[in-house]
Amino acid sequence: MWAVVLALLHLAWVLAHLAPATMSPDANGYVVQARLLAEQRATSFTTVSPAQFVGMHWLETERGVFHSRYPAGLPLIYAAAWKVGGLKAALWVNPLLASATVLLTFLLARRLAGGGFALLAELVVAGVPVTNQHALDADAHVAAAFFLVGGVVALLRFGETRGAWWGLLAGLMLGIVPAIRYPEALVGVAVAGWLVWQVRPLWRIWPAVVGAAVPLVALMAHNAAAYGAFWKTGYALTNEQTGFGWSYFMAHALAYLTALGGQGLALMFAFGAAGIAALAAHAPTRREGVLFAGVAVPLVLLYMAYYFGGGGAMGAAGNLRFLIPTFPFFAVGGVWLLQRMAEALGGAGKVAVAAVAGLQLVMGLGGSTQMLTQGDRTLTAAAKVHAVAEREVPAGSVLIVERGLAESLDARGTWKLVEESLVASGGMGLGGMGGPGMGPGARGRGPGGGMGPGMAGGRGRVLEEGQPSPQQVGKNRGQQERYAGLSPAERSERVWADVAAWAGDKPIYWLARSEDAIDAALPESANYKRITEVDAPSMMGPGMMGGGQGGAGGPGGPMAGPGGRGAGMGPGGGGMGGLGPGGGRPGAMKGGPGMAGRRGMAGPGAGGAAATLTLVRLDLGKAK
Numbered sequence: 264m265w266a267v268v269l270a271l272l273h274l275a276w277v278l279a280h281l282a283p284a285t286m287s288p289d290a291n292g293y294v295v296q297a298r299l300l301a302e303q304r305a306t307s308f309t310t311v312s313p314a315q316f317v318g319m320h321w322l323e324t325e326r327g328v329f330h331s332r333y334p335a336g337l338p339l340i341y342a343a344a345w346k347v348g349g350l351k352a353a354l355w356v357n358p359l360l361a362s363a364t365v366l367l368t369f370l371l372a373r374r375l376a377g378g379g380f381a382l383l384a385e386l387v388v389a390g391v392p393v394t395n396q397h398a399l400d401a402d403a404h405v406a407a408a409f410f411l412v413g414g415v416v417a418l419l420r421f422g423e424t425r426g427a428w429w430g431l432l433a434g435l436m437l438g439i440v441p442a443i444r445y446p447e448a449l450v451g452v453a454v455a456g457w458l459v460w461q462v463r464p465l466w467r468i469w470p471a472v473v474g475a476a477v478p479l480v481a482l483m484a485h486n487a488a489a490y491g492a493f494w495k496t497g498y499a500l501t502n503e504q505t506g507f508g509w510s511y512f513m514a515h516a517l518a519y520l521t522a523l524g525g526q527g528l529a530l531m532f533a534f535g536a537a538g539i540a541a542l543a544a545h546a547p548t549r550r551e552g553v554l555f556a557g558v559a560v561p562l563v564l565l566y567m568a569y570y571f572g573g574g575g576a577m578g579a580a581g582n583l584r585f586l587i588p589t590f591p592f593f594a595v596g597g598v599w600l601l602q603r604m605a606e607a608l609g610g611a612g613k614v615a616v617a618a619v620a621g622l623q624l625v626m627g628l629g630g631s632t633q634m635l636t637q638g639d640r641t642l643t644a645a646a647k648v649h650a651v652a653e654r655e656v657p658a659g660s661v662l663i664v665e666r667g668l669a670e671s672l673d674a675r676g677t678w679k680l681v682e683e684s685l686v687a688s689g690g691m692g693l694g695g696m697g698g699p700g701m702g703p704g705a706r707g708r709g710p711g712g713g714m715g716p717g718m719a720g721g722r723g724r725v726l727e728e729g730q731p732s733p734q735q736v737g738k739n740r741g742q743q744e745r746y747a748g749l750s751p752a753e754r755s756e757r758v759w760a761d762v763a764a765w766a767g768d769k770p771i772y773w774l775a776r777s778e779d780a781i782d783a784a785l786p787e788s789a790n791y792k793r794i795t796e797v798d799a800p801s802m803m804g805p806g807m808m809g810g811g812q813g814g815a816g817g818p819g820g821p822m823a824g825p826g827g828r829g830a831g832m833g834p835g836g837g838g839m840g841g842l843g844p845g846g847g848r849p850g851a852m853k854g855g856p857g858m859a860g861r862r863g864m865a866g867p868g869a870g871g872a873a874a875t876l877t878l879v880r881l882d883l884g885k886a887k
Contacts, residue, residue: 266369266385273389274362277398280635281358283351284645284671289333290401291670292320296331297341297353298676306335306489312765313745314758316669316680322500322735330489332497334482336442337403350674354401360409361398365389367412368591372598374419375548380598383620387531387594390627393583394590396634399642407444408588410436415554415592418454418471422461422550427470434474440588442482445496447588449565451475453557461550506570506731516567519586523563527583528593529626530619535593538600548599555596559589570731644799645671648774648876651797652678655878661766663773668799668876679765683775686758687784759786763883771881776873788884793877800874 285294295318299305307330310317321329331338341353348355365388372384388394397404414436421429441448458468483493490496498504523532539559542552566585601619605612648668653675656662662678669680737743745761746754762771773791775781781791 265382266366269369269382269385269389270362270366273365274358277358277361277395277635278355280639280642281354281399282639282642282646283354284642284649285354285401285674286641286645286667286671287400287402288319288670289403291318291673292331292333293338293403294341294350294353294401294674295321295676296333296335296338297345298350298674300335300338300342301345302676306330306338306485310739310741312679312761313742314681314685314761314765316666316673316682317739318670318673319734322497323738323740324489324491324500327741330497332501333403334442334445334496335485336439336478336482337406340406341401357401357405358398361394361405364394364405364409364412364591367409367416368594370416371412371419371591372595375542375551375595375599376602380602383601384591384594384598386620387528387597387623387627388591390624390631391528391587391590392526392627392630392634394587395631396638397584397587399635399638402584403444404584404587407440407447408591410439410443411447411450411558411588412591414440414454415558418457419551419554421471422457425462425467430468430470431474434471435477436474437471438475438478442478445498446565446585447562449561450558453554453561457554457557460553501733501735502729502731503571503733504731505729507565507568508570509568511570512564512568515569519563519567519582522583523586526630527586528590528597529630530623531594531597534597534600534619536596538596538598539592541600541603542596552596555592559592562586562589571733640800647797648672648799649675651795651878652774655794656772657769660769661762661771663762663771663775665774665776668774679769681762681765683773683780686755686762686773687780755784756786759789759883771883772878773881774876774878776876778877778879781879785881786883790882790884791879792882793879795878796875797878798874799876 285291296306299308307324307328308321310327310329317329320332322332324330341356344352344356365385368388369381369385372381376384394405394408414433417429417433417436420426421433437451437454440450454471458471459465462468486495487493490499496504524530528535539552539555542548543556545552563586566582569585571582601616605616608615645668649672652662652672656678658677660678661681662672663681663683663686664672665683669682672678673680746757749757772794773781774797778793785791
């Protein structure tokens with residue numbers, strides 16, 4: 264009873280901070296795929312204009328054909344909700360799964376500890392800041408945790424009862440995990456070994472095998488259709504399958520351990536690690552302990568050895584999202600150990616447990632409140648932008664917008680989106696030239712910054728053959744070829760001509776943080792009419808830690824010109840990035856670094872991003 268009440272309270276807490284919008288590159292890769300599945304029964308799209316916005320995690324598999332980097336498991340769930348209630352319903356999925364995982368943690372802990380300690384395990388998971396942060400973000404980590412924990416609960420019941428339905432449920436839920444996040448397929452090794460160890464005769468494991476085969480066969484069929492072979496994934500297009508190694512592990516392990524004991528599980532990480540080890544060593548609980556260790560430990564070690572780990576404790580903290588599926592197992596191990604301590608020490612042990620539980624809950628709930636408030640602020644601002652666009656911009660119109668908001672608005676599929684950096688820098692900040700401008704100065708999700716074909720990494724380094732990157736080098740080949748080899752003035756003219764051609768008989772709008780940027784970028788023959796303003800402070804996606812997607816030079820990276828010293832145009836960046844000397848309209852007055860526009864005013868890269876966005880309707884006049 265109390266376990267259900269706690270899960271419902273957790274759901275209400277998270278939903279109170281949810282707004283009907285997304286605000287991260289990862290969410291774009293999942294939610295746009297869900298929209299395509301719900302509305303077109305497709306998992307890919309084909310660009311129809313070289314000016315068309317393409318999200319970071321959409322990878323080019325054939326010329327002009329883009330598939331999401333991510334598997335279709337979670338988008339299928341989102342698509343089912345989309346059919347019921349559109350985008351709003353799809354965005355309810357992660358909060359529901361997060362709260363369901365809280366309840367599953369109680370069920371898992373109750374096998375080993377009393378009801379009171381099982382409630383403590385539930386409270387621990389309910390208060391993990393990074394988990395609650397990603398309950399607001401439409402990415403895959405919370406869903407992976409739900410299916411993994413649910414699969415383990417069913418697997419343990421199957422091990423006890425040999426009931427075919429429990430085996431089918433366990434296999435189905437565990438088989439769905441890699442269809443949501445590929446790397447978590449690693450737990451299949453531990454699960455298979457556990458079944459061989461526990462089930463006799465061996466042939467009786469067939470229900471689990473059959474259950475797992477259903478999602479796995481579907482996943483392989485999708486991979487064959489999208490990437491050309493059932494064993495290939497979207498990560499192969501950015502060489503991320505090569506991004507694991509001993510050198511990465513040595514660089515990241517200590518930072519991860521520090522983060523796990525701080526912004527992750529706080530006190531419960533140490534108790535949880537010790538508890539899992541003790542469960543595996545203790546004969547009566549060895550079955551559960553070995554399974555928990557086989558699930559949690561390999562995943563922690565795997566991501567410690569991942570190139571994307573990020574140096575330093577803050578970098579690891581930003582990537583704790585990878586370890587969300589392991590937190591329930593550490594929580595259960597930790598409360599079991601606390602129960603044993605209380606039993607062994609009597610009254611003194613109970614006092615000690617109360618002290619640990621109190622500190623854990625203060626740290627968890629306090630950190631979660633901060634994370635949820637931050638996410639609420641960001642998503643509410645994005646939802647305001649959605650509402651203004653829905654009200655003021657007719658469906659099918661061209662809408663020019665900064666990259667972070669383009670990723671958010673792309674979820675609706677209502678407008679023809681153009682990334683602001685494409686027009687603001689005369690075509691210099693091409694998103695396809697390696698990615699969306701996560702260069703030096705960015706504190707977003709990755710090290711990359713688009714720097715032209717073959718370039719990435721945010722520090723001017725050239726990617727070597729086979730080197731892993733979160734971005735696809737040379738992506739959007741049609742766009743690259745269309746604007747290659749042109750002078751800035753010629754490139755600007757061609758970009759605007761392509762925007763006008765794509766618009767056809769529909770109007771063109773620009774949602775900008777600076778009217779100076781509009782003045783600087785428009786052709787001399789063009790004009791615009793101011794429509795409205797929307798309060799949208801510089802935004803940071805729920806999955807971000809300490810900064811947004813912008814980087815030096817804004818989306819598209821340093822190609823955007825020498826102006827704007829590290830001021831990215833994406834959410835969390837400090838402006839629009841410099842337009843470069845003489846950027847903007849042909850004949851514009853040249854300024855120094857950070858100067859742009861015909862009035863010689865400080866360019867958008869010179870200062871912080873405006874707290875408001877201005878919506879204007881463009882009249883391109885004689886733009887060709």
